[in-house]
Amino acid sequence: MTVVFDRPKALLDVPTHYCPGCTHGVIHRLVAEVIDELGILDKTIGVAPVGCSVLAYDYFACDMYEAAHGRAPAVATGIKRAVPDSVVFTYQGDGDLAAIGTAEIIHAAARGEKITTIFVNNAIYGMTGGQMAPTTLPGQVTETSPYGRDVKTAGYPIRVAEMISTLDGAVYVERVSVDSVPNIIKAKKAIKKAFEIQLQGLGFSLVEVLSICPTNWGLSPNESVKWLRDNMIPYYPLGVKKDATTGEVK
Amino acid sequence: MTVVFDRPKALLDVPTHYCPGCTHGVIHRLVAEVIDELGILDKTIGVAPVGCSVLAYDYFACDMYEAAHGRAPAVATGIKRAVPDSVVFTYQGDGDLAAIGTAEIIHAAARGEKITTIFVNNAIYGMTGGQMAPTTLPGQVTETSPYGRDVKTAGYPIRVAEMISTLDGAVYVERVSVDSVPNIIKAKKAIKKAFEIQLQGLGFSLVEVLSICPTNWGLSPNESVKWLRDNMIPYYPLGVKKDATTGEVK
Amino acid sequence: MAQKVLMKGNEAIGEAAIHAGCQCFFGYPITPQTEVAAYMSRRMPKVGRVFLQAESEVAAINMVYGAAGAGVRVMTSSSSPGISLKAEGISYIAGAELPCVILNIVRGGPGLGGIQPAQSDYFQATKGGGHGDYKLVVLAPSSVQEMVDFVQDAFDIADKYRTPVMIMGDGMLGQMMEPVEFKERPKKELPEKTWAANGLRGREKHNVINSLFLKPEELEAHNNKLQEKYREIEKNEVRYELYNCDEEMDLVIVSYGTLARICKNAIKMLKKEGINVGLIRPITLWPYPVEAFDKVVDKTKHGFISVEMSCGQMVEDVQLAVNGRKPVHFYGRSGGMVPTPAEIANKIKGIVGGAK
Amino acid sequence: MAQKVLMKGNEAIGEAAIHAGCQCFFGYPITPQTEVAAYMSRRMPKVGRVFLQAESEVAAINMVYGAAGAGVRVMTSSSSPGISLKAEGISYIAGAELPCVILNIVRGGPGLGGIQPAQSDYFQATKGGGHGDYKLVVLAPSSVQEMVDFVQDAFDIADKYRTPVMIMGDGMLGQMMEPVEFKERPKKELPEKTWAANGLRGREKHNVINSLFLKPEELEAHNNKLQEKYREIEKNEVRYELYNCDEEMDLVIVSYGTLARICKNAIKMLKKEGINVGLIRPITLWPYPVEAFDKVVDKTKHGFISVEMSCGQMVEDVQLAVNGRKPVHFYGRSGGMVPTPAEIANKIKGIVGGAK
Amino acid sequence: MGKVTFREERCKGCGLCIEVCPVKIIEFDEKLNTKGYHPATVKGDNMQKCIACASCARICPDVVIKVEK
Amino acid sequence: MGKVTFREERCKGCGLCIEVCPVKIIEFDEKLNTKGYHPATVKGDNMQKCIACASCARICPDVVIKVEK
Amino acid sequence: MANQEIIFAGFGGQGILSMGKFLAYAGLEENLNVSWFPSYGPEMRGGTSNCSVILSDEPIGSPLVVDATTVVVMNRPSLDKFESHVVKGGLLIIDSDLVNREPERTDIEIIKIPAQRIAEEVGSKKIANMVLLGALVEKTKIVKMESLLKALKEHGKEQFYELNKKALERGAEFGR
Amino acid sequence: MANQEIIFAGFGGQGILSMGKFLAYAGLEENLNVSWFPSYGPEMRGGTSNCSVILSDEPIGSPLVVDATTVVVMNRPSLDKFESHVVKGGLLIIDSDLVNREPERTDIEIIKIPAQRIAEEVGSKKIANMVLLGALVEKTKIVKMESLLKALKEHGKEQFYELNKKALERGAEFGR
């Protein structure tokens, strides 16, 4: 018998602390698979955020950092500048990247920093127990938008991929989702492309991954993927937002 | 004889500390004229940045704040939420708004905060003596890009107006210039429109004003306006970037 | 008497702020104080006030600066790393002499550290985490009821002196439920906020909220004014509790917050063994209750012991207060470890020489 | 002997960092230290190293975290408000035990304050501006030459103990030119950075740069380890200068940085009037040179006076060191006002009772 | 014909694999694993229906599943 | 016919008004003002050429110029 | 002297925190000093959950119970973690439906209750916590059952009141 | 004992900072302790400029000169600001082409030099600062003229060397 599917080596063989069904696990695995396939484990350095994926440093087999909340792109910049031949990625949630870390991600992108960002958009702050994120949908109930996000006072969700695409230093920006197997396959392709962009020294790449948070959404994992599909994808359209290697900007 | 032109009342009758020819003075006057014309001096509150215009609080006749570097939009948010019937504007340079204050301006815009931002883009840090700003043009020599801004290491300039336009909370975004009398007249119109948007309670408005810094550019004032025209305008195209009242997004 | 209700510290403080007339709350989630924001997000809109989740702690403290400058009562809340991020903003608020209330529900540090209770931000709170010569009034409640009471006090002190006030608790205090009573308290006579920049509205001269003084002479004069204010606060606002300090003592514990309660249990344990130990519980961490030490210094045989959930921070203030008159000892746990009465008692026995 | 050149403090420090093998510099402009970044932007690319102007101080300190974690020598530089913004990052760096050098060219505060020389960030630097139990080694040069020498020392100390080191100067020191010499110094034996996270490159186990310890037991153990390190530093790295302290003295001045030089002039003035005053100049502000006080405490008649360009910060460390053995006085200016020798001498005459 | 192997002790019983399996052969076990979850499993002859598409493995957040054919 | 009045002591001699004046009647004064600048001025009969377009006033960063007609 | 320092522990979702709360309310009703303190942080999520409850005549020190007079456990990991925390002569209450090992301590009193089954009999597994709480109150007499019922009435969901009451009563039988 | 504490002051662009620097270099050449300290901050811009220079046998304390042995002023505001800073018996050097008032002090030595005119004669108004510096050095003898010339040679732009030298010499005449 031949092995069709097994765990990637870039992922350490340890249980994760994620909630049942949390697709952080899927996204971790995709990143690890890409590292394996590109054969770059030896020179890859990952930066974990503050958020549910804070312990990612225990899961990836490459060298890892735990960055201050929102500052992963700055940390990654420091690493990449110090060790230019390394492959550096940040793994960040939407509170981390799109709220407190807004300046850091925008400037890493504007600088064309040769790093890759995996941006996990689950429309909520997971780690701290389900508060409103910049990506929380209008009307969505969270711990700090108990009557549903009211755009009149709490404003509108930020479409990060689109915003980053306006920056000249951003070379490759795509939004994907892990709600279904076909989308997971696409997500992996995007992640791989993003790493390749870095390997080619072209500039900054970012993959926004729509992800579920069953715990804080108050839904089962299977209900959650459905909610993502029905609510998030319409607001956050999937696809390549910018590919400077082809000149494509959507 | 009738008076064709005289100083606006919203500008206090004091000399400014600006360098000879610095168009900060022109932009101040335009804001003051708009305040006068709209008759809102009594309820307007301005927020000065850290930058050459830090002393703006001594120049405007309305109530004023001096905000921490980059945080004017957050300060303005605090004011507007505390005093909802006031008219609040921030006046910010490109170091202030587009570097350290990136997160604050983006989130004020995303929230649709009912404030108006006057963003003075002079492609350099004036106050501290001419360092590179996020808006410094490729190849431009500054104190901290002594060999000319090298996009490979220092990245690409940020087009703030375009970036802000991607946010749903931003209602009106225009880029203008004060390099010539016709452009000054257009600039004033834009500023007026931006304040009107706020008065109508529609959301966030921003006017990016291309401005000169003869001192740190090392040019005479008249050479500076020419440099602006020849170099900045091509990189930072003038015009309305977004007008949600007409549905226009460029 | 109002009815007692069981409430979490983090929620009680929110309700207390509303009672105190807090008009705006700006926060950013962080464990173990997230419930404050969650509570405010439910309640503030109901009472027609402002709750806003900022994009960061930096933004939150600057929103506080904005609202405070406009003359309304405003509060923010965070925990250790978030407070570090607010350092610049707090320095600005102190410099511009704006009243506001800042809550720090301390967790273990440094860095990301942990989320369990700690007191390791004592230095940051009392010596000035931000730059420049400024002081925060720091109140350290030791029960949920005190949290509630101190919020009102904090707003009053802030307004009276135009100064930021910090309430410093720990994860225990924030997370625990205890019975609380929201007492109706007489309104204090407070100066009118004629300095507030909330629009001219007919006023002649514009008001300016500012901390910039480019001329050294002016900045020094401003600093001297601040220092005078701080001397005034030191004169009027010192608060502390003396517990079991009436008789001759073997040792005096100095401890604040929830930990002071644990120390009281240790004192009871020791009493049974014939060891008499007193307690100074600083309630204002700044201004520090130096006078409390003067009262007991002659009555303690073996001096003082600072008991902390940190690696030795308040002990410096104890030493400063004692100034060599008696020995000063230290016992601390850190990183979220909460000392038990038994271990404190043991440590003390080591100093005073066991049961007598 | 290398040749002496005239250099601005801010530029000399940049050159010294390059001499010390600084591989990366991350900064953000702020007066009065902008020349450091300007100098580095000119020089670093020429020597094949990294200069990067960050988008903010927050980003800069986190870039430092990144580069330091990768095992290279890295420096950042700022002034008071910028240092406040770095508080969280510094706490992370201390927590993750990363070596780096942080320069603070202090200006008057609080808030935006002013840009003239001050020492009002003493508390922030020595007591921990950020959250949690950590310490910075703080070096206070008093001449451009010392700035140069201390940069090398700072990198060595940082690497030896895996700890952030701060060099604290003031606007005077940064802006003034003095002759300096870049001495070639023998390379120190320093531990290899086996902990650096710079890619596996064949290594078996991945390295992790981190300050999170969710279990209190582990965080406490980590804190205890940090504290042990700090005790070690206190044992090995204390530095100070004693000036005119050999004989019996009327009073001992305690002062650091450029101000200590001014105090020396005051001492000379007083000598002419028959008043003998000594000087303790702490060079390490942390660890504080307590032993210097033990050496002179019996020789001073009227005790000590802490002379500061702040409203009374170091004076607390002086009191802690003296611990009641002799009186401790204070004289300070603030906001950019620099005391003159004459005014210091006058103040001292007031204490010791005029000429004798 | 394919074969899926579950690392039972790693399964958190989220049920995502059950939903995506095109031939619907995965179900929850009655017994609890050491973590306290009902782990996913393929019972009895059902394994024969496995087409080795690896859908289950791809959506499993906890890398519980190995697929062979 | 227009009339421009310069608040001489406020002028910083930047020359922007000189450049934009369509009838080119503005020039620098030889004398220095108290700030140490050569202020802009309209000399002698030149004022008669003023068309009161207020271009100078609009570009002047220091609100030096009042325009009447 | 009335004094009970109790640890409730189990999985998230078993009502661990709320049984503590009801007991605290009952204590408040009886004018005791009370405190309730939950474990908090990431480990809560999906994983284990516990809280400390103190009812006492005297002022309460630390709300965190280390030496418990009573421990109530609703799963095996909680037994492993907290068995040693019961003071000598103290009380350990176990949901024997969920805990598949015997306790090791011999110096304490142990009550084993098939709480899941009983709860199911009463109407829903969800109220197994009330069964255990009933036993605790009956056994320790730290509050009167009426006070607990009053707490349930005032602070619980009305529709569950009768069910809860029944569960408490069934549990109480084990405490006699 | 050689000791000079000097303030140079004028408008930005007059070469105030560089005349201080050259003097400091000359002092270094003669193995004196030297320091040079500029005013800094926003007021520099377009406005006034000044620097403190100290040359001394002894270690230098504050680089900021308050009580100056010599003050050199190149505009009226600088005279207004610094006249009072000259110590009794000290020296005040004035560019009389730019300063349109008489100094008030009578307890100090005053040298007035039409430096603009002289500089123009030599070749360019830009080197008026050198004229003043020449007078200062000649008068105070704080350094030898050769040392100053050496400093100019090593640290100044070569093409201006001869001009500067001439300006120094013309200035020196006023210092005799």
Ligand SMILES: Cc1ncc(C[n+]2csc(CCOP(=O)(O)OP(=O)(O)O)c2C)c(N)n1
């Ligand atoms: C400076 C700082 N502020 C706040 C926090 C608290 N905090 C921890 S995680 C988090 C948000 C996590 O949300 P997100 O980035 O969306 O990631 P998720 O947990 O959803 O994966 C916050 C606010 C912190 N640790 N540090």
Ligand SMILES: Cc1ncc(C[n+]2csc(CCOP(=O)(O)OP(=O)(O)O)c2C)c(N)n1
């Ligand atoms: C926290 C902080 N960082 C840095 C500074 C120093 N600083 C003052 S103004 C300024 C930049 C000003 O540039 P810009 O915003 O472009 O305005 P301009 O002066 O060009 O009008 C900087 C970096 C500061 N005051 N505070």
Ligand code: SF4
């Ligand atoms: S809280 Fe949400 S994001 Fe975090 S591990 Fe659980 S499901 Fe995933």
Ligand code: SF4
């Ligand atoms: S430095 Fe530049 S921006 Fe600042 S006042 Fe001068 S010309 Fe204007």
Ligand code: SF4
């Ligand atoms: S997807 Fe994985 S964790 Fe979820 S039930 Fe299936 S095997 Fe278990």
Ligand code: SF4
């Ligand atoms: S534009 Fe104004 S400041 Fe400039 S020269 Fe003309 S009048 Fe003077």
